[in-house]
Amino acid sequence: MIDLDDTDRRILRALVADATQSAGAVGRALGLSQPATWRRINRMQDAGVLTGRRVEIDLEKAGFGVTVFLGVKLATKGRVSLEDFERAVSAIPEVQAVHHVLGLYDYRLRVVARDISDFERVLRRRIMTLPGVGDVEANVLLSEERLPGPIG
Amino acid sequence: MLDDTDRRLLRQMLATPDAAGTALAERVGLSPAALSRRIDRLRDQGVIRGIHAEINWPAMGYAVEVSLRIALDKTEPRAFDEFQAAAREVPEVAEIQTFLGRVDVRLLILARDMAHYQTIYRDRILTLPHIADIEALMQVATVKSDQALPI
Numbered sequence: 001m002i003d004l005d006d007t008d009r010r011i012l013r014a015l016v017a018d019a020t021q022s023a024g025a026v027g028r029a030l031g032l033s034q035p036a037t038w039r040r041i042n043r044m045q046d047a048g049v050l051t052g053r054r055v056e057i058d059l060e061k062a063g064f065g066v067t068v069f070l071g072v073k074l075a076t077k078g079r080v081s082l083e084d085f086e087r088a089v090s091a092i093p094e095v096q097a098v099h100h101v102l103g104l105y106d107y108r109l110r111v112v113a114r115d116i117s118d119f120e121r122v123l124r125r126r127i128m129t130l131p132g133v134g135d136v137e138a139n140v141l142l143s144e145e146r147l148p149g150p151i152g
Numbered sequence: 153m154l155d156d157t158d159r160r161l162l163r164q165m166l167a168t169p170d171a172a173g174t175a176l177a178e179r180v181g182l183s184p185a186a187l188s189r190r191i192d193r194l195r196d197q198g199v200i201r202g203i204h205a206e207i208n209w210p211a212m213g214y215a216v217e218v219s220l221r222i223a224l225d226k227t228e229p230r231a232f233d234e235f236q237a238a239a240r241e242v243p244e245v246a247e248i249q250t251f252l253g254r255v256d257v258r259l260l261i262l263a264r265d266m267a268h269y270q271t272i273y274r275d276r277i278l279t280l281p282h283i284a285d286i287e288a289l290m291q292v293a294t295v296k297s298d299q300a301l302p303i
Contacts (some may be wrong), residue, residue: 001213015205017293048211054299056201062154062162064302067260068171069251069288086295098295101219101281103286108219112301148208149246149262150214 002047004152007032009038012049012151015041019053039113056146064112066119066140070127071105073135080132088130105137154199157182159303161190161201166299171205177233209262216263220277221255223238229284232256242276 002100004012014026044050050120059067060069072082089098089109107112111127113119127136161180164171170188171179177187193199201253209217224231232250239245239259261277263269277286 002211004212012205012207016207017202017204019203019205022205027177048208050205051208051211052206054204054206055165055169056204057162057166057299057301058198058201061197061199062301064301069249069255090296093300095296096300097297099219099291099294100295101289101291103289103290104221107295108289108291120283137254139251139255139258142252144247144249145240146247147207147240147245148203150212150243151207152243 002044002049004044009152011037011040012044012065013148015050016148016151027080029127034077036121037110061110063114065115066113067144068111068113068119068121070109070111071108071135071137071139072107072109072127072130072133073104074106075134076132084131085133092122094126105135153197154303158190158194158199162194162301163303164202166301166303169299175235181212182189187247188233212263213264216261216265216269218261218263218269220259220261221287221289222257222259222283223254224256225282225284228282234281235283238280242272242280244276 010030011026014021014029018037023038023041024034026041027034030037041050066132074085085107086098086100089095094111094113095109096112099108100106101108101152109127111119111122123136125140157180161176164176164179173184173187177184180187182190191200224235235257236248236250239248239257244262245259246262247258249258250256251258259277261272262268263272
């Protein structure tokens with residue numbers, strides 16, 4: 001595992017806030033030269049800490065007024081193959097994320113829709129018809145914030 | 153208010169967020185200058201809220217991800233605000249979502265291992281204000297997590 005010092009952590013924080021900054025700009029804010037900053041960013045990329053970028057879109061402005069988190073329980077475990085369920089659910093364009101979880105549910109899905117009636121269509125035609133789907137619990141997203149996490 | 157080119161651009165940016173500007177411009181069919189003007193406009197309009205580096209937490213030594221589904225005590229009018237403000241102060245909380253449904257709030261907790269998770273849960277989560285009930289879902293695997301939208 002990679003050892004990070006305080007300067008590395010400050011660079012991480014800056015890039016999580018805005019990944020489009022150049023190494024020079026990040027370095028200037030921290031009192032570091034461009035090459036030194038670039039070397040540190042490179043090292044963190046090589047160690048797999050920095051893997052890529054995430055584009056944050058305002059879903060409502062992009063036409064998706066409704067986001068719903070679904071907890072899904074499989075009906076007949078053992079008789080449906082998890083692979084079949086996972087393949088089918090991943091192919092639904094409105095399903096943004098699928099997590100296999102342990103606990104009350106087997107899968108957690110994140111679903112986007114234009115509005116509530118569009119969500120109903122996705123739920124009825126796409127989700128409820130998935131192979132092996134059992135109990136489904138829906139929670140409509142009201143607000144969301146992502147925090148930097150334990151960068152230290 | 154989004155035109156077809158905007159939609160094409162957003163689709164491409166979400167599908168390959170790491171693509172270089174020139175490759176992106178080519179795929180969307182714009183000159184690099186027109187591309188950067190359009191991205192600036194989408195940012196000004198608030199359609200693109202930000203472009204963030206993603207941290208690979210397992211590579212940072214954080215192997216455990218737990219999704220906590222929390223019900224709050226709604227007899228307390230300030231329950232949501234006070235709970236969220238306190239949760240923001242916990243460094244291991246990576247996401248906070250609020251919902252309409254059986255669950256009021258979801259927290260995504262990052263921990264090094266189960267022992268570390270146990271410590272966070274006891275010392276930092278159970279001490280948050282106005283909790284009525286908590287259920288934990290431990291994330292075993294991410295089957296799909298693309299940022300794609302059916303734009």
